Amino acid sequence: MAHDLFETHRKDLHDLSDTIWHNPELAFEERAAHDSITDFFVKAGIGTVTKNYLLETAFKVEYVTGKGSNKNTDKKEIPCVAFFSEYDALPGIGHACGHNLIAVVGVAAFLKLIVALDQIGILARVVLLGSPGEEGGGGKIWLKQKGALEGVDLALMSHPASRTLCLNTITQSIKRLKATFHGENAHGTTPWRGRNALDAAVLAYSNINALRHWMHPSMRAHGIFTDGGKAPNIIPDRAELLFYFRAPNKRELQPLLDRAEECFKAGAAATGCTVQIREQSVAYDSVVQNPVLGRIYEERMEALGYKFPPKTERPFRGSTDMGDVSRVVPAIHPWFRIPCNNAPGHSVPFAEAAKSDDSFVSAMDSADGLAYTALEVLKNKELFEEMKKTFTETWNS
Template identity: 35%
Template sequence: MSVPDTTYRRIRQEVTERADALWDIASALHADPEYAFAERRAATLLTGELRRAGFDVRQDVAGMPTAFTARSGEGRPAVALLLEYDALPGLGHACGHNLIAAAGLGAALAARAVVEPGAGSVLAVGSPAEEGGGGKVREVEAGVFDDVDAALMFHPGVYDWARAPLTAQEQYRVGFHGRAAHPTGNPTEGVDALAALVELFNVLAALGRRLPEASHVQGIITHGGKATNIVPEYAEGLFGLRAATTQALDDLAGQLRSAAAGVAQATGTTCAVERATVRYEHFRDSEALSGRFAAHLGRAGIALTPPAPGVYLGSSDIGNVSSRVPAIHPFVAIMDEDGSDHTPGFAAAAASDRARRVLTAATEALACTAVDVLYDAGLRAEAWSGHRETVGAPR
């Protein structure tokens, strides 16, 4: 069953009536940035709004004090609106998560207001620590999305793109163990762990020249010894790995392990390689759902296009959600293409008049797409069919 135009008009009215309140929430979050797993005031503000609207709110989700779910309705079909609200240390909301939270909240409220009893469930999912820690990864592992038919969010950016070219990423800690010695008194007794670590950087630099598009390794030295008159017996580096797909990331991690083992053998050291963060999978876009969102957003005069070929915009834990259910993560510009997120300029843009207009438009488009998911069985079937082709997961 398709959604009647009268329902879309009701959604537009609901969002219009809430526009000022949603901007107040986005502004309050912007003025009071909180960081990974410590977004207590943000979570309290958002769950309070959902409770007042009649949602069944559950907190401490997946063992995270600032994660929550809020449900209206029962059973399937079910659509999840995702809220992010962590900020960047030193930069505040320079990724616009204040707008993501307000839009997800507003879309959930508007959808609930128009969805008839028995039509399914509207779920607002509060996910902390997207910038580092991977709240959605833990929520996926805890089964939050097991009975969900679609996960929807938007992200403010510098492009108007219908889908997000987001790579897979993880970090590894590599430690080399050698043997301490005096560099002058008994230099032949020493086994220089730092020299081994430096050699690993050299090997990885050579490897980098033949990696596939979007794959790279960026490393830093986190421990290089204790004094210049001691041959370092231990040295450690932290390496960030990114790749266009999760499989390519696994391949890259294998190359890192092989390189570290080879260096250890060549230098007489021993090494340990361990993953230091959760893994963010690459994002798998639901073309069917992204098309609906783009069409709804177009009514506000914002035209979304495919991303530019060969351009990648970092990584996000939404990738892990997209491996479980059909998902969207479009970018909607709040500043021009010569700008960049994770900058003071983008933080300012997240509280601008343009951001306010985008917030209202994206909230309406998300709410309309959510209702499409609940009412249109054909759309759900198309989304799941595309998901199975991409992921191969039975459903």
């Protein structure tokens, strides 16, 4: 891979990762991260930068390669690669999902690819999409619905983890539901005069636990109480549960959501309360890793010294709105190992690991893997066609 432009800005990328890590922002509030990344491109004079692209904290950077041969070419005829950057944080524990690293992986992959394509004179559109709100907000889904993927031929991004993974990983579809129970206040010494909303929520929580006997091992349900009353001597007239439900894909998720809704309603009915069930996110679909892109990425990362688990091993790796992207265009969403002492994502130790120099090095290696993957399919028409063919076969099977 060509490194000149990337090496010129390597320290800038390290500083950018640090800045985002030290200033965590929640979903759709990532104004400082948005400005830091887009200002980098504007200052460097690289590509066409569109701030606040379709969403307030999203952005788009576009660069057409080919050393001027593109001036009279219809954009629709030019192959287009999209990289994604994420940069939102988690409540209370900052960048415990390492989105500071994901942000700069996208930038670095973009820089590496445009240089390589320019050097060999390949005509292509290279796009970097800044996608906010991955943690529950479905930023990529909103961008997709607003047309951000129109004309895109392949999409790539990668994610830090305790292991290096790609083709054999399993992600899950996810939906977040909030159930708010409404009852009637009474003094704690005369509970029969009230309707205990907390009892309703406790029963609903227990119902979900009982539901686990029905759930397939590939499904998940995890929830918390977000409101349980104000004082022990006041019968609560309001209580609230927040639950995440997961399944292998959206089709299999829906029956689980239907059963969960009945569990919430049953808790309310048993206590004489009412319940309001609200969606807290759009449903994410599971990721479909394109086998051609994944094969190239794995080969490149192995050449850089990274090890992948046996193909027979099928580890779970949470949920991501990149799943919906992978069902529109050929895509990969691999995981790259950072030195986190096997700490799980969404933990304080993982957040600490995400700011280390060694983790930044791993992120840059993954960026190299993504850029190399895109370069190979753009250089080789047969690979490009195989990528599209396997994508089509996925949906016809």
